[in-house]
Amino acid sequence: MKDHIKKVFKAGKAENAGWDDRQEMLSLFHQPGMEFDLKDHLLKDLYKTELKDMDSPNLKKLFNRIWCKIELKNHQAGSKTKYLYTAIGIAAALVIGLFVGIYINSLQTKPETVYYAAHSPKGSVSEVILPDGTVIFLNADSRVRYAMEGENGIREVFLTGEAWFDVAKNPDKPFVVHTSFYDVQVTGTQFNVKAYETDNEVVTTLEEGQVIIQSSEKLKLAEDIILKPGEQAVLSMSSKEFTIRNVNTKWFTSWKDNKLIFINTNLKELVVLLERRYGVEIEVLNKEILGLHFDGTIKNESIIEIMEIMKKALPISYKISGQQIEIASKK
Incomplete structure (x- = not known):
């Protein structure tokens, strides 16, 4: 019996396990005749388990805490024999619940990206500091939604309105600003994007470093547009054409200094x-x-x-x- 359980678990937990193997493993939990051997296997397996996912709970430490609490109650109880079976039942039940929950969760696809949001209402300018050290100033009536681990592992921000960025340098993890009209990709630089949906133009102004303006779902470019410091890209919403010009960047970024x-x-x-x-x-x-x-x-x-x-x-x-x-x- 124990060898059969061990064999089924080994096949069901394998990275290349098929649907039938996983179904057979999960079916063990619904067979009363295997309950004791199954709990015994899980308890032994628990102490050997080292989860690679740092976001997952540490089952070994968690089980130890559960067991210590049960032992504490044991010293206060009268019958050690009765306690032993009760403790094993409680601990095993907890282990089974944890194991099944985490295992089923491991079968799911990659978790959805977590986004955070910030908003600067009319009449105000707000400053946002991202976990990587990037600084964003939000102009009035502007909002951003951002993730440090976006699609394909990049840093990404979705902007509505106007924002000035001082992006922390990280060549291995590009930083992309998505507007409703085009995308702006950088690795570390200072720039301003004005992309109010009610305006007639979308304007990107580069102060330091380099930015690359790229196509989006709404706008397909013949080729990427690379800006140098002191340059500004203006997209006309009526003609859908870009104009690149040299400007005094302070005229377009001074709003962040009130x-x-x-x-x-x-x-x-x-x-x-x-x-x-x-x-x-x-x-x-x-x-x-x-x-x-x-x-x-x-x-x-x-x-x-x-x-x-x-x-x-x-x-x-x-x-x-x-x-x-x-x-x-x-x-």
Whole structure:
């Protein structure tokens, strides 16, 4: 009987075990006549088991703790003989449950990737530090979902909105930023990705290192686009074409330092930026003024101070009611 159990377990636990071998092994647990020999086999096998998966419980230590607790109760009990059979039954039952659970779990495919999320609401800028040391600044109304062990073992981030990255170097584990439009792959560098779904452009700005813009499910590129420091890739959502240009990167990354720089920014774009930064809703009553352009820098000013600056620089008037702002042409 014991030799038969040993033979069935050996075949069922083998890496190349077939479905029939595994079914035969599991069927042993449903045969009352084999209960004692089966428990005895599991108890012996338990002490020899060393699990390779570090995330799995240490059954040897766990069983020792269970046994010690039972022994403690034994000193308080009257009948040692009665205790012995009870203890073996309790311990074996626990072992069987643990063994079956872990074994069945081992038959499953690779566990799904665990993702973590971070969100920066309107009116705020958030900083996220990943376990590998990578630093992410999230601009207003932005969110990321990230995993340090993503598909194929890579580090990956899914971005909606705008984020600045300082990626910890690890040549053996690439870092990929997924946007709704294309992917950005790096090993260690500083760059900014602006990918709001409501914007007309998706913009990647490189400060240090190198990034590679790659195809995604939504956008197929003829070839990868490699950026050098000081370069910016702009994808037009209407034409689906890229423009590569040299820029002063600070104009596009200063927001993480709580500063916005506007260079010939039209009022339509300015309204969107102010809504995100201050968490307000802005309505422009006269559409003809949307083409007005504004130059300036915002750092610690309140929304009222900003509106006063704009009022002096542009032919506009405004009215604030709670979180609502109306902008009209100056009469």
